[in-house]
Amino acid sequence: MFNKFFNPKSVAIVGASNKPGKVGYVIAENFSKDYNGNVFFVNSKPNPIFGKIPYSSISKIKDSIDLVIISVPAKFVPQIVEECVNKKVPSIVIITAGFSEIGLEGKKLEDKIKKTISGTNTRIIGPNVVGVYNPSTNVDTVFLPKDRMNRPKKGNIAFISQSGAVASTIIDWLAEEGIGISKFVSYGNAIDINESDLLEYLGNDKETKVIAVYMEGIKSSGKKFIETLNKVSKKKPIIFLKSGKTKSGSIAASSHTGSLAGSSKIYSTVFNQFGGIEALDWEELIDFIKAFSLQPLPKGNNLLIITNGGGFGVLAADEAERQNLNLKPLSKSTIMKIKNKIRPNASLRNPVDLTADSDASMYNIVFNNSISNYDGAIIITLFQVPTLDESIIKIILDMKKSGKPVLCCASGGKFTSKISKIIEGKGIPVYPTPRRAVSSFGTMVRYMKKKKY
């Protein structure tokens, strides 16, 4: 049903513009470049836009249109939606802001639009959104230019967001980190399609392995939301960043997307009870989706930690305990096998501290001789020490062959960033602190347990 939003054969942009910097310019530019379907521009003025004279209105276009993108001032929007309904357009994205989020007058405009589409086959995303991005089809209604906001490559993470700004920041960050997405939707005021509709659609979407959600409050009914969450979270991990939790936050939220944000506790309880995963801020959201997107789920909570920096091992062990992970010691037979192959002052507990003068091969020795006793591993590499060279990259990537989840921790300056990007680009997530790596592992364990029972 929502397919035309993500795979339209033809698109019309109402409010397309030839003025660089304008919202309607960026969207027109997006569709002029890499999109393969038919594109129509609509503007009341007949000045050419990317070489084409625009149509003066939707109704003047004779071809059928799968997706209409509206970016004109709010007061003109109800009229355009009516034209779309008359033309039997199945999908509309209303980018324009200035509706219920600014007060009663905007609310009236929304009600008018809702009435217009009621009982028809026309569905709406928005208003007050950045819209839709699908890297497979190059459908890109995001009005933030590409030199400001990178677009992520194709991948298996779907991301839906009530707020356009939060969404675009996360999208930009994902692109920068080289993490791919399947689909992105900013759903804003959600006068028609809401988070529950999208969760249901993405639950069945074959390109999507993990779903990330930024919300300030639910737009569907509580019952619908809980039913959907309960059903979809059994298929795929859904990670929520819910803001508008506290009193001040709720006030800010109500002026932002016109949503009445609910009590933090109620949401946390609902997420927890019906299989959702909650992130504390969007840095944590990205930490978690990286792990779920790139790695298999652990089958239990036995975690192996290997480090070349003792202090980092301590920080990791602290977090493992908070996450209820089991740092069971290396078996005696493992210790017998490896102790002469690593540094004499290495610590063969768990965390295994190889010490600062170890080299890459020692990670290999410890991992291969012990991973069969564990459900996954965290590999901590301090690239500041001279004995650890780039051969660690292949060794870490080879750990994927174990079939168990492996997360890395590496932090520091330029050299560290370079190596980390290579490793993460090839499918092993890298975190800048031990706490963040271990907490992501712990979250995978909790999801696996919930899914199972």
Place this chain on the structure above:
Amino acid sequence: MFNKFFNPKSVAIVGASNKPGKVGYVIAENFSKDYNGNVFFVNSKPNPIFGKIPYSSISKIKDSIDLVIISVPAKFVPQIVEECVNKKVPSIVIITAGFSEIGLEGKKLEDKIKKTISGTNTRIIGPNVVGVYNPSTNVDTVFLPKDRMNRPKKGNIAFISQSGAVASTIIDWLAEEGIGISKFVSYGNAIDINESDLLEYLGNDKETKVIAVYMEGIKSSGKKFIETLNKVSKKKPIIFLKSGKTKSGSIAASSHTGSLAGSSKIYSTVFNQFGGIEALDWEELIDFIKAFSLQPLPKGNNLLIITNGGGFGVLAADEAERQNLNLKPLSKSTIMKIKNKIRPNASLRNPVDLTADSDASMYNIVFNNSISNYDGAIIITLFQVPTLDESIIKIILDMKKSGKPVLCCASGGKFTSKISKIIEGKGIPVYPTPRRAVSSFGTMVRYMKKKKY
């Protein structure tokens, strides 16, 4: 008393090496390059090191030596310390690992060394450390090469660390972020100079405005530590990252620097009661020291938040409530003055949401007309939107003239990073999430209140 560690006129490196990659090579290289005092190399083999034939022992050097750096296997160290005492060397850094952290035999070596210096004027940092770095004098015993670990520029943050690895990672990160330090010490097993000694010294150090501490457990007596903390924290903020908190963490810590890590709760209570500030991980540690290092302290908890992304405002407001900050609304007279100068759909509550189509000048208008009613501001800028151009840099930097603390939040990809680095390089800290910016502000407020009463 500790001055010779940071400003020595002459240095001897025992275990200096001509083999690239070796610890003794990196240290010899560090002192061969930018250090202005006399440098002596000591090695039992007469092969030239950076063009100089090494001395066969400390006692063969006729000149007086302010600082001896020892990097030879543990079993040789007691003998060398004895030679240093005979030569009346005031300061020794023992880099070598393999002492009490590996067990009884190492502990015996430590006891021997302690006995040797007892009653003398020779003081020791270490063993099991990366040592000392002072950007003012280019004293740099850090054995991690500069292409792996950047050195930060001169600044006002002192950083002491029990763990060398955690320290070097943080140092690398600070350099990468362009944050300057006054002095760095890794104190490891602390058989002589411990964290309390260093806190006392840094409390009186004119180059130091903020002190950061990574510790796994205290090495001085509890009484001494509390007295020192209580005294020094009244002069300067001291931010602790304490690991080895939980059971697993404590086991890891005892095998790392030979420290018996205490209960988390006891430490947190002590920090809190005697003026210390605790960070949850070293990312938070850096967040806090950036704020204290670059900005003045707020005089109260009234915070102004300005954003061009509504969702970010909501996330910031949530955190402000958790931090007990007061987001009092804009005054009526302020609203009257500015409402016609910003976008009609902007939200003039606090957070002030300028909306995505605002430009840089609108930040200026809101800030200048309202900051007199607040104790500080958080400026959230989403550079993904096309209307916000680089003129925001000057506007944000000009906010320093208010004399009030200003922290920024900006996150995203390349463009955002570029602008953020410029702003932070000129003295306004930039955080990647609203939560982290607001939590840093809240920490400054709490410190200010503790200091006052």
